[in-house]
Amino acid sequence: MIKNYLTIAWRSLSKNKVFSFINTFGLAIGLACCMLISGYLYQELTYDTYSENAKQLYRVNLSTIGNGGTDVYPVVDVAVGEGMKNAFPEIKASTRLGGMQPIFVKYQDKQFKEANIVRADSNFLQLFSIPVIEGDSRTALVEPGSIVITKDLAKKYFGEEAALGKTLIVGNQPQKITGVINKVPDNSHFHADAFMSLDTRAWHQTWSNLGFxxxxxxxxxxDPKKLEAQFPQLVAKYVVPEIQHDMGVSLAEAQKSVNTFIFSLQPLTDIHLHSHTKFEREANGDINYVYIFGALAIFILLLACINFTNLSTAASARRSKEVGIRKVLGSLKNNLVTQFLTESVLLTTLAMAFALVLVYFLLPYFNDVAGKNITMQFYLGYKAVVIELLVALLVGIAAGVYPAFFISSFRILSVLKGNSNSQNSRSVLRSGLIVFQFGISTAFIIATFIVYQQLHFMQNQKLGYDKNQILVINDTYTLKNNLVPFKNQLMQNKQVVNATISGDLPTRSGDGTQIYLKSSNTNAAHSEIHTSIYHIDENYLATMGMKMALGRNFSASSPGDSSGVIVNQTAVKELGIGNADPIGKTIVRSGQREFTIIGVVKDFHYSSAKEKIAPLMMLYGYSNGSVILKVNTADMSGLIASIKAQWDDYHADSPFSYTFLDDQYAQLYVAEARTGKIFTSFAILAVIIASLGLFGLSAFSIRQRVKEIGIRKVLGASSGTITGMLSAQFLKLVALSIVIAVPFTWFAMHKWLQEFAYRVEIQWWVFAAAGAMALGVAFITVSFQTIKAALANPVKSLRNE
Known part of the structure; x- marks a missing residue:
């Protein structure tokens, strides 16, 4: 019986090649999209689950409350972890991870700059279940000066030689290789090419700063919540005395930190999707995008299923006599339902096979857009194949159940006379599905417009500085005593407008610290704020095109500027200075070091425009800085070649390298750019699927009206009139879908824009343009069929009458 069902199903699909192809191709696109996004969602939702201890590991976060806001940090001071472990028996172990700046690593004649080396406690690899393939994870990081590296890093420096036991020079320090790992899993909230032993025995065991x-x-x-409730007693015991000492306040004032200095526990598996502080080890994902992309996958699959249902129902008239004859010959309704469901499942199985082929070709592009590393093996594993077959079965049943029951319910006498069930009910269903399809497609188009508008706005808004033609010469600290002469020599080039030495660029936050405004009343409460720190020289502001609001810039001829500070306008506001003149006032940094405000720089964006401008203080001097050049040239390659030649003359300890500030700025918006590409891709796919359905339905509808068209032409109707008449019924449905899609899309995109501190206003023309595109695509889709019908010879369509 099953073999008979399959044989009949295959014959039926072969006879209707156009409809079968449209159904198969539409379903394949929908299934391929779901498969690609399922890989993305799987990786996002399984971050940090690789550790055997994943459900028991928690990161200690710190929240500080002040100035009407709360700052959250994923790093705490050096003594916090071990102190908590000693205080509470339910804490079995603690471990720390410390970041490092990019640093040069050398082995014999090989030297590379490594940007992904970290420091870690000796038990870090064990707690995170990172297997050591050479060495012993229990002892690899115990001794100071030991380092564990990845297999790829070992190959980079040692080729096929064994790495274990060899010594790398990291910076100026020798590090003995005591272990080799394969790599940190891709779905981890941190990654590293090497782990250096973290030895903090000589450090002050403090609690009130940031660090690890x-x-x-x-x-x-x-119970982590019950444990968190006991943390204030640790703040009272350890943090309060430090604040009293560092800030020079009374004990009563320092004790307020018990309520404003809050330690909390964040589950390890929540970090990637639910933690978005500016001090994260890496850029995390966002649970909202998981919801968005999951919804996109469902909608795309719905569009494909709707295509199947719509086209199958529309084609039912062609099989009405078949159904009638089968019933006359004794076929039961259940047999007919099974037959048509078999055809549906066969079609979805073919579509699934086609979808796998599409995934194979689309996966590299998808990985590039989504920033993932999903392999084809993910979709060909045993479990994945079982799930794919079940999905094909379920989609086939879900998409085919209505057509199956609809077709099998035809009345025998009606169909044998050439009539089927009520055309009106079918027409309403098909019309409703067209409205749904183009409503989704229009929503995708609108969302794409708005995403790119926001991205363009962030990349091109007034930043408070000039990022164009800013050339950054990296690693100039390796010039040592020749750093300043190198900069001065570059200044003699007519193509160089200005030059400065600094390690801080307005694409990153810099170091951070707590400050407060000093008051003449020693017993007065202090309003402490967190601020970023830039270390600059007297040429920095001019090179960057930054403007002073009050006071003056640093000067090489003013020795007292070493204790001076320039703050931004936001810092003045949050320090509570108000309308008073801030020049000459004293601010106190943690550790009671005092600085006198000599100037106020106008606010500028020194991080992504997703965030509000935060307080900033600029101190005079530089360490390990880069030479930053403001240039004016049309021959950038020639200028760079000239600079490289001068660099080589100084015989620096590092190779010449450079970056452009505008390129670094663009990196701030990689996530938004990816979102734009994904929305664009899905908008295109949604339109393709909807157009396929509309093409099939228009072909069917026009075929049903061939004789009507012939009579109208005989009676004098022009081809243009007939084309307009036939197109109008579909364009009206598309117009209705636009009207329905607009308010829902406006609400969804308005919510999305709330994530940005600086954002565009949604303009009316976006909806008009998206609607025009949807109507244009619909018209082009149906015009081929309508024009063909309008130009047909009426004699051919009427000769059978």
């Missing part, structure tokens, strides 16, 4: 990513391993039965 700290993780706690809790007992299986521990």
């Amino acid at each position: 990513y700290t993780y706690l391993l809790l007992d299986k039965h521990a």
Whole structure:
């Protein structure tokens, strides 16, 4: 029986090649989209689950409350982790991870700059279940001066030689290789090419500053919320005395930190999707995008299923006599339903096979857009294949159940006379599905417009500085005593407008610290704020095109500027200075070091426009800085070649390298650019699927009206009139879908824009342009069929009458 069903199903699909192809291709696109996004969602939702201790590991976060806001940090001071472990028995272990700046690593004659080396406690690899393929994970990081590297890094420096036991020079320090790992798993919220031993025995064991990513391993039965409730007693015991000493305040004032200095625990598996502080080890994902992309996948698949239902129902008239004859010959309704469901499942199985082929070709592009590393093996594994077959079965049943019951319900006498069930009910269904399809497609088009508008706005808004033609010469600290002569020599080039030495660029936040405004009343409460720190020289502001609002810039002829500070306008506001003149006032940094405000720089964006401008203080001097050039030239390659020649003359300890500030600025918006590409891709796919359905329905509808068209032409109707008449019924439905899609899309995109501190206003023309595109695509889709019908010879369509 099953073999008979399959044989008949295959014959039926072969007879209707156009409809079968449209159904198969539409379903394949929908299934391929779902498969690609399922790979993305799987990776996003399984971050940090690779560790055997994943459910028991928690990161210690710090929240500070002040000035009407709360700052959250994923890093805490050096003594916090071990101190918590010693205080509470339900904490089984603690471990720390410390970031490092990019640093040169050398082995014999090989030297490379490594940007992904970290420091870690000796138990870090064990707690995170990162297997050591050479060496012992229990002892690899115990001794100071030891380092564990990845297999790829070992090959980079040692080729096929064994790495274990060899010594790398990291910066100026020798590090003995005591272990080799394969790599940190892709779905981890941190990655590193090497782990250096973290030895903090000589450090002050303090609690009130920032420093390390700290993780706690809790007992299986521990309640993290109950544990958090006991943390204030640690603040009272350790943090309060430090604040009293560092800030020079009374004990009563320092004790307020018990309520404003808050330690909390964040589950390890929540970090990637739910933590978005500016001090994250890496850029995390966002749970909202998981919801958005999951919804996109569902909608794309719905469009494909709707295509199937719509086209199958529309084609039912062609099989009405077949159904009638089968019933006359004794076929039961259940047999007919099974037959048509078999055809539906066969079609979805073919579509799934086609979808796998599409995934194979689209996966590299998708990985590039989504920033993932999904392999084809993910879709060809045993479990994945079983799921894919089940999806094909379920989609086939879900998409085919209505057509199956609809077709099998035809009345025998009606169909044998040439009539089927009520045309009106079918027409309403098909019309409703067209409205739904083009409503989704229009929503995608609108969303794409708005995403790119926001991206363009962020990349081109007034920043408070000039990022164009800013050339950054990296690693100039390796010039040592020749750094200043090198900069002065570059200044003699007519193509160089200005030059400065600094390690801080307005594409990153710099170091951070707590400051407050000093008051003449020693017993007065201090309003402490967190601020970023830039270390600059007297040429920095001019090179960057930054403007002073009040006061003056640093000057090489003013020795007192070493204790002076320039702050931005936001810092003045948050320090509570108000309308008073801030020049000459004193601010106190943690550790009671005092600085006198000599100038106020106008606010500029020194991070992504997703964030509000935060307080900033600029100190005079530089360390390990880069030479930053403002240039004016049409021959950039020639200028760079000239600079490289001068660099080589100084015989620096590092190779010549450079970047452009505008390129670094663009990196701030990689996530938004990816979102734009994904929305564009899905908008195109949604329009293709909807157009396929509309093409099939228009072909069917026009075929049903061939004789009507012939009579109209005989009676004098022009080809243009007939084309307009036939197109109008579909364009009206598309116009209705636009009207329905607009308010829903406006609401969704308005919510999305709330994530940005600086954002565009949604303009009316976006909806008009998207609607015009949807109507244009619909018209082009149906015009081929309508024009062909309008130009047909009426004699051919009427000769059978």
